[in-house]
Amino acid sequence: MDLRAKCAIAGLGQTRMGKNYDHHNGMGFAIQAIQLALEDAGLKREDLDGLLVNPGITWSDNAMASFSLQQAMGLRDLRLSATMGLGGATAGAMIMHAAQSIACGMANTVACVFSDAPLKPPAPKDAKSAGGGSAAAYGFARGLNAAYGQFGVNAHYAFVARRHMDMYGTTQDQLGAIAVEQRKWANRNSEAQFHDEPMTLEDYHHSRWVAEPFHLYDCCLVSNGGCAVIVTSAERAKNLKKPPVYLLGMGQGHPGGDPMDTLLSGAPIAKETAFKMADVKLSDIQFAQLYDCYTFTVLVTLEDYGFCKKGEGGPFVADGKTGPGGSIPVNTGGGQLSSFYMWGMTPISEAVIQIRGEGGPRQLPKHELGLISGNGGILSTHSSLVVASHP
């Protein structure tokens, strides 16, 4: 079955992002985001017959989150329901699952949602009880990582980035260029958490170190909020409130193994499937919304889609071609580094806005065909979507 342009994104809903305390958990933000997406599409809750959920880290009922959400928002008689977990590749994968189901007649109108309401990580309050005991609460493999002070994803991604710098001569300035260009986009996006804060390369270098080679501004934001899209058939989408965002191509790539050895994401695999389905070449792509848990992830993803050769991502981004006015605009809302962190929903949301021409001060002049990537784990999972304003 050829899925090219069979389905479209018909609705987008995003709550206020960042320090939003309207809801105290992910469930509340998910319901709000779906309501906004339905309203955007001109649909009612009763029109939904599918619900796909990517629960953020603060959801307490991960195993059956989609059922919990169905009950919480009173959805009846669904034909499709799943809780999905591929990290930052989940949002793209949810849209693929929705499109496949719709194209083969298993569902008609599917909501895909991510939400989160992150709490501060539990810090030991009582110093006496904190040290010396089990390290299980702090780390991964048998507490050994914790014993060495290796905590969190930043620390692991930093290993991979360091390898890239060592292998290819990638510099701190080049990582910084990605952060600076995305901030320029965020300064044009009133929904962005960093809308009001310009940033120079010097500011970047002065931002505090988290885990070298990552400064604070190499790392994505932390956001409370929810983001949902409504996927339906292309035929149905044409008759709804907003112009359809056609799903031309879709693919996934999950390379396995150790990214420190390959310095590769799953993009080459996912791209092959998605571009073939969409019948497009890289030179057709007018903008790219690339998953950016770190600046480094953007650099690797640009290489892996072939915007430049492997190892040349650093020089490629250094001259501003990903920023406003650049030849390949990337993360045009500011991305997760500078707008908000809704995992894979952040790049999808911005692509929908651009394709529809709703970008306001940041609207791109060419916005008919765009690329969206999702990336989970440590370059472990990857989703690729090619979206367009026309079938």
Add this chain to the structure above:
Amino acid sequence: MTEANKAASVAKPIPTITPDMVQFFDGARRGQLMVQKCEGCGELRFPPHEICTRCLGTRAAWVAVSGRGEVYSFNIMHQVYHPGFAAEVPYAVVVVKLEEGVKFVSNLVGVKPADIKCGMPVEVTFEKLNDQVMLPKFRPLTKS
């Protein structure tokens, strides 16, 4: 760390000796760095798994490795995620690629974070945390 700092600070997390890690820590107490070896295909691996990712074999033994290798990658941690490290930030965590090919996350001793380079030759050394746990760390390899 000075003795004064030690007294003032909270202890770092001490690894729990889980059943699958008994032989690793037995080896460490003898001054040997141990990894798992698949009895099906001979693949070396660490941390331990129940099933070999290469041949899917379920039988494995623990073997001592040379303890020599090189720095494959590293980070420098500037934030305090556990109070036991408060007196040490910024500190480096390294990935050592052992001569036998297995990677091992650890710390370097006797090297300032700013002086760490990928490719630096290193060898294992053990830090005594208590009577049960000797923690493998690495130091620059001195030519013998």
